[in-house]
Structures are given as structure tokens and as C-alpha cells.
Amino acid sequence: MVKHTGRPGYLQIADDLRAQIRGGSLAPGAPLPSTAKLAEQYDASLSVVKLAVGVLRTEGLVIGQQGKGVFVRDAEEQPPAADSTSEVAELRAAVQDLSLRLAKVEEQLATSTTHRSGRGSR
Amino acid sequence: MVKHTGRPGYLQIADDLRAQIRGGSLAPGAPLPSTAKLAEQYDASLSVVKLAVGVLRTEGLVIGQQGKGVFVRDAEEQPPAADSTSEVAELRAAVQDLSLRLAKVEEQLATSTTHRSGRGSR
DNA sequence: CGAGCCAACTAGGTTAACTATGTTGCTCAC
DNA sequence: GTGAGCAACATAGTTAACCTAGTTGGCTCG
Numbered sequence A, B: 001m002v003k004h005t006g007r008p009g010y011l012q013i014a015d016d017l018r019a020q021i022r023g024g025s026l027a028p029g030a031p032l033p034s035t036a037k038l039a040e041q042y043d044a045s046l047s048v049v050k051l052a053v054g055v056l057r058t059e060g061l062v063i064g065q066q067g068k069g070v071f072v073r074d075a076e077e078q079p080p081a082a083d084s085t086s087e088v089a090e091l092r093a094a095v096q097d098l099s100l101r102l103a104k105v106e107e108q109l110a111t112s113t114t115h116r117s118g119r120g121s122r
Numbered sequence C: 001c002g003a004g005c006c007a008a009c010t011a012g013g014t015t016a017a018c019t020a021t022g023t024t025g026c027t028c029a030c
Numbered sequence D: 001g002t003g004a005g006c007a008a009c010a011t012a013g014t015t016a017a018c019c020t021a022g023t024t025g026g027c028t029c030g
Helices: A009-022 A035-041 A046-059 A084-112 B009-022 B035-041 B046-059 B080-112
Strands: A062-065 A069-072 B062-065 B069-072
Touching: A009 A046, A035 A046, A046 A062, A046 A069, A046 B046, B009 B046, B035 B046, B046 B062, B046 B069
Parallel strands: none
Antiparallel strands: A062 A069, B062 B069
């Protein structure tokens, strides 16, 4: 990274992208430049760019779609944030439930099919 | 990582630690085990543990202090709005992700093995 | 006895390489 | 012209290595 402000590079990039999103320069639905482009643009390594994007993903500001790109999340599908406590509890329960079911079904899939067929693709 | 649920290892660890924090098993102010300990405990590489802790740091659940350790943040000193929104966003993303994968894997299971099964589940 | 140094342990940051997986567009055979 | 297949490019995850820097406790030396 360029600036030597003491703030780590991946956070600087994350800050910058966040500002562009909040500022509207990166509209909802718009794709971020690719990892490689960002790396070149900020004169950073691929790794720090990936870290930066990871931060934004964790924050829920962007959504990464494998094979396609990373897109700015729509404001509407973001935080209603009504009363979060109950919602958080509910979501947490849902996650736990889904994880369990997934684990179970995936295990069964692994034991039942050893070859794993052509995996559909498009 | 142990479980092969499809959910990435660093998120599994982050989930687990988050649950311990929310559940009170890791009280505010208490230190998390060191990176090395966690790596051994979860049978994961140092890298994924660092990623997991990084997620919790971005979420504001813990605060890392270089040279000392990583400590659970006090609930009061948490930024309520920002924190809950980001967490809701993250949980929502997790639900979406899990649902998608579950659907995919269940479909695969249905097509590859037409009989098999007991387990009613849903 | 006390001051200072040093070794061990801690988190944090950076980079690079490899793998997996998904998407898209082009080409080529038919 | 259509479809299959492939190459190129995308994100995502994992691992490993190296470096920085802060903290702490013990040990040595004056």
C-alpha cells in the first residue's frame, strides 16, 4: 500500500471502498473492480485486496459471487434493523438448524455416492 | 478443520467463539485462548484461526491487544446500532448461504439415490 | 538489592502459492 | 446454425512463511 499512515493497508483499502459505496460513487448493484484490478489500482498485493474485500463482506456491505464478481449490496436488502435482538436470535437459530441439516445430508451424500456425478453446472 | 459442512473453517471457528461469547462461556473482559491454542484446539492452521479472530474483530465482539491477547468486549461499550446491523447482515448472509447449499445438496441427494433413506427431516 | 537486558510469548500485517469452484465467451465440429 | 467443450477469468478458501511490535517475567550484572 501507498500511504504509510500506520493504518494497515487492507483497512485503508476497505475504508476507501466503503467511502465510495457510502458516497454513491459505487452504486448498489454495481460490481467492484476485480481483485487483480484493485491490486494494481492501489499498488497492493492480491492478498491485502482479498483481505479488504473480506472485511467489507463481513460488514455486509458487499456480496461476493464466485465466478462473477463482488457487488455492492442493495440498501433495501440491508439492515432493517428494526428490533434486532429477536431477529438476531431467530437468525442464529436458523443458522444452527441449517448447519445441522446440511451436515447430516452432506454426510449421507458422501457415503452414498462415491463418484459424485457430473455436477450440473449451468 | 474438523467438520466438513461446507461452511468454511474460519467461519466455523468464528461461529463457535461467537456462540461462546454470547452464551457467556466467554465473559466480557475474559481473554480468548491464544492463536496457537485455538489452532490446536480446533485442529486448524494458524491462518484460519487468525482469519476467524479477524472476523470477530471486525464485528467488534473482541478487541485484540498486541502482545497481550484477544479480549471479549464489554457489552456496554459496544456500538449497539452498528454492531447489531452488521451482525444481522452477517447472519442473514449465512442463512442465505446455508439455504442455498442445502437445497443444492439435497437435490443432488434426491437424484443420485432414489431410495435410501429413512430420516425424514423436513 | 535494584536496574536493565533478554528471551519467550503474544497479536498483527504482508506476501505468495495452491486449490476449488463458478461464470462467460469463443471456437470448432457437426 | 447449433451445441459441446474448452480457455480465460472471477471469487473463495487454505496454508505457510516471514516480519513487526508489544508485554511479561526471569536472569544477570553492577
